[in-house]
Amino acid sequence: MTTAFKEEFENQGYVILKGLYTTEEAHRLKEEAAAILARHNVHQSGVFLGLTAESPLFKEAARTPRLAQALKEIVGDSVVFLSDKLVFKNASTDFGSPWHQDYSYWRGSHKLSVWIALDDANPANGCLRIVPGSHLSTASHDGQVTDDLGFVHRLDEKDIDPSQIVDLPASKGDAIVFHDLLLHASYPNTSGADRWALISTYKDGTQPDPDYSWAKAAFAL
Numbered sequence: 001m002t003t004a005f006k007e008e009f010e011n012q013g014y015v016i017l018k019g020l021y022t023t024e025e026a027h028r029l030k031e032e033a034a035a036i037l038a039r040h041n042v043h044q045s046g047v048f049l050g051l052t053a054e055s056p057l058f059k060e061a062a063r064t065p066r067l068a069q070a071l072k073e074i075v076g077d078s079v080v081f082l083s084d085k086l087v088f089k090n091a092s093t094d095f096g097s098p099w100h101q102d103y104s105y106w107r108g109s110h111k112l113s114v115w116i117a118l119d120d121a122n123p124a125n126g127c128l129r130i131v132p133g134s135h136l137s138t139a140s141h142d143g144q145v146t147d148d149l150g151f152v153h154r155l156d157e158k159d160i161d162p163s164q165i166v167d168l169p170a171s172k173g174d175a176i177v178f179h180d181l182l183l184h185a186s187y188p189n190t191s192g193a194d195r196w197a198l199i200s201t202y203k204d205g206t207q208p209d210p211d212y213s214w215a216k217a218a219f220a221l
Helices: 003-012 023-039 056-062 065-075
Strands: 014-017 046-049 079-089 111-117 128-130 166-168 175-179 184-186 195-204
Touching: 003 014, 003 065, 014 065, 023 046, 023 056, 023 079, 023 111, 023 195, 056 079, 056 195, 065 079, 065 111, 065 175, 065 195
Parallel strands: none
Antiparallel strands: 014 175, 046 079, 079 195, 111 175, 111 195, 128 166, 128 184
16 A cells, blocks of 8 residues: 555545455355345345354455555554444345435544445445545534434435535445545445445544444454
8 A cells, every 4th residue: 555545545535445355255255144144034125233243254354454454554553343234235125325424323433434345336226425525524414314224314415515426336346445424325226136235344443432332243453
């Protein structure tokens, strides 16, 4: 990694790691995730928390060397993995994630999210959308919640300047590393095909935080 890599993250609030995992590795992760969902009798599209707590394969993926190097380039040598979740939009899914900042859900120190494509992602099946540079301030999450998608902290769509939005299509195995104040959302899946993504959360291990009940598989890289 280079100084320019860290500067890009600090200026834009995100960086992209193309091909972090091979197509075969991403396929194995999706198969393992599907097996975990089956064990828990989960069939509807949605979110599943804590794959690393269930599978050594996900722990290995969470500490893969290229990712660890990138995270340490951004925050320093002390990096801690906290938890992960699977966001699985299946063929019948037609909802998108509303605009939000992840920080609203955990507070404490600022953290990094790593969004990993387990399927090719594009506007038709629900790729990520972001507002570059929005990580430099905290937004007011007072958007009205009229659904059961689980995003209790969200922005009103009208508060987002459409000219500032950047779509981030991704190939299977690509990763998008972003600051927890970066405004982001996703398109609905209207493709009739899967769009699964693994989202892992990391922190600077030198920064104090409360004990998070959801970080039951935390470890230092």
